[in-house]
Amino acid sequence: MGTEATRAGIITMLRDRAYIEVKKNLVYATAKAKILIGAIGKEILASPEMTAKWEQKLKEISEGDASPAQFMEQTKKMVQHIILAAVNQANSWTFSEEVANSFSPGKSKFKKRNPTKLGACKKCDGAIIDKGDFYGCSNYKSNHCNFTISKKILGKTITQKNVKLLLSEGETDLIEGFSSKDRTFNARLTLDEKDHKIKFLFEQANVNL
Numbered sequence: 001m002g003t004e005a006t007r008a009g010i011i012t013m014l015r016d017r018a019y020i021e022v023k024k025n026l027v028y029a030t031a032k033a034k035i036l037i038g039a040i041g042k043e044i045l046a047s048p049e050m051t052a053k054w055e056q057k058l059k060e061i062s063e064g065d066a067s068p069a070q071f072m073e074q075t076k077k078m079v080q081h082i083i084l085a086a087v088n089q090a091n092s093w094t095f096s097e098e099v100a101n102s103f104s105p106g107k108s109k110f111k112k113r114n115p116t117k118l119g120a121c122k123k124c125d126g127a128i129i130d131k132g133d134f135y136g137c138s139n140y141k142s143n144h145c146n147f148t149i150s151k152k153i154l155g156k157t158i159t160q161k162n163v164k165l166l167l168s169e170g171e172t173d174l175i176e177g178f179s180s181k182d183r184t185f186n187a188r189l190t191l192d193e194k195d196h197k198i199k200f201l202f203e204q205a206n207v208n209l
């Protein structure tokens, strides 16, 4: 399912979540995938019709012809129904021995890829990594290091490349198009050595954020 535009992403996601394996350019369904298909393959959740109905409803909502609250309410009811149905049916699920034996719940054969280290943490001996919504310290879990760098500053996305520069050289490339209230401006970002806060670096002077 999905559109041409989202297909590549879906395939990557299926591989990352261990539903498919790619060997020599051929794609194989894993035991995990076969179990999922066996369990819910015939359910409404997996039907193209449902996706089509949702797409239609979302289009109507975006055009103001349908109520978002009603859609959410219907979706909630449907999810409750699906979960209840799955719990009831779980007793009658049968999977071939081969499939069941090659699947251990919660375990993936694929190790999580190590996140790219973008540079040294300024507060501890950790490394700065991309945390999704922001950049943060790899030691957060062990020592609660709270050093972070925002991913978005005044409307501009701060790229990994610029974070690397900031940590290694002390400043980013010139970033164009920060927008604050009614003006836009260009600046480099730099880190204050004392409080580790990000500051704008203009051609002449430093200005606090």
Ligand SMILES: [Zn+2]
Pocket: 121, 122, 123, 124, 125, 126, 127, 137, 138, 139, 140, 145, 146, 147
């Ligand atoms: Zn740290």
